Amino acid sequence: MPTDDNSVNIETQGNRYHHGDLQAALIEEGLAQISQRPAEKLSLREISRKVGVSATAVYRHFPNKAALLGALCQVGSEKLSDTFARATEETGGGMDAFEAMGRAYVRFALANPSLFKLMMSKAPKPNALDSDQNGQTNGFAMLSDTLQDVLPADAPPELQMVKRLQAWSIVHGLAMLMLDGQVPAEEKIIASVISRSFL
Amino acid sequence: MPTDDNSVNIETQGNRYHHGDLQAALIEEGLAQISQRPAEKLSLREISRKVGVSATAVYRHFPNKAALLGALCQVGSEKLSDTFARATEETGGGMDAFEAMGRAYVRFALANPSLFKLMMSKAPKPNALDSDQNGQTNGFAMLSDTLQDVLPADAPPELQMVKRLQAWSIVHGLAMLMLDGQVPAEEKIIASVISRSFL
């Protein structure tokens, strides 16, 4: 039997017509879902079901699925920024800070696999709601800026850029390879791969 | 109107009941589709439609969608191997060969975005048909072996492994970042990031 369509299976008893803050609830549930499955197979209908609202209610808050995903990305960005901040503040700055951030980057990815992939995946997000300034994921910016403190200031800017890209690449690559099960996700490996030796 | 269900819209006139080599045709069409859209939104039905066969015919050759994708991966692996082979044979071996492979890796990713991502994405593939020996993508193996020639042979194996992982990470990371539009996909950048300086 059709276990349920949309319609009258709103199982909440509180059952007010207006949810109160659906927008937030949807995002929260979205985050919950994405922490358990790949981002693509996150289902709007399932989210609304769990939140206790009709399937199409979502569309009052997000023009489409992509927009909801975009919102999740934003939350993810903030989480990542926090992670970075926390990772660096315990270090003495300079190279230590840089390596700490690198490790934090990979750990974040491992801790939030689908969200991380979603965040990094293609394109300037449609960016639901408030359009966050530049559009670029600022993960790079933070990593990059920290690195700048370490590089000889008189180095040609082009070389600096290369170093930054190398740093980002190695960290991002390791994260991806571990996420995709190509490299075992072990702390020991993270530490050894992300080491000053590659600069 | 329902533009078409499955059923009688087999538009080929040849219209033999038996296709001849559906398996191959499906894979080919699959490759065609994946070269134009992300792997997840590749549709079995569309493939069968294009091939001129009923929607469910696919299931005579692949137990499910994942299996078809697995088959595509295999083809991709072969293409990648070829690319590597071609990339190295024009070099004098050693570090040159290694860098050439690195560039080839990234270029392959850029040339076959969805296929590349599919190949690299999670898990020992269900691996339809003949199960390819080890299961691991041998992209790493090739890259890795080439690198080994360059490293001092007396280095501790652990260090060698770290170097290899660093190499794979940087190359893979750059590829991914470019694929996802986080870094402009320019040949100049590829060349400068993949340079011996990081070893």
Next chain:
DNA sequence: TCGGCATGTTATCAATGTAAACATTGTGGT
């Protein structure tokens, strides 16, 4: 030759994203 097996086909499901039309609120202007 003819019976079985491989390969295709039609019908049918359940799930999903999304649009259209309708219902119910809360709110701001008079």
Next chain:
DNA sequence: ACCACAATGTTTACATTGATAACATGCCGA
């Protein structure tokens, strides 16, 4: 205080998709 209106939810409905089951066809070997 009232009441239209905008915001937010709800039902219906539809096309698309992956998948299963039952039926059809045709090739190949005993």
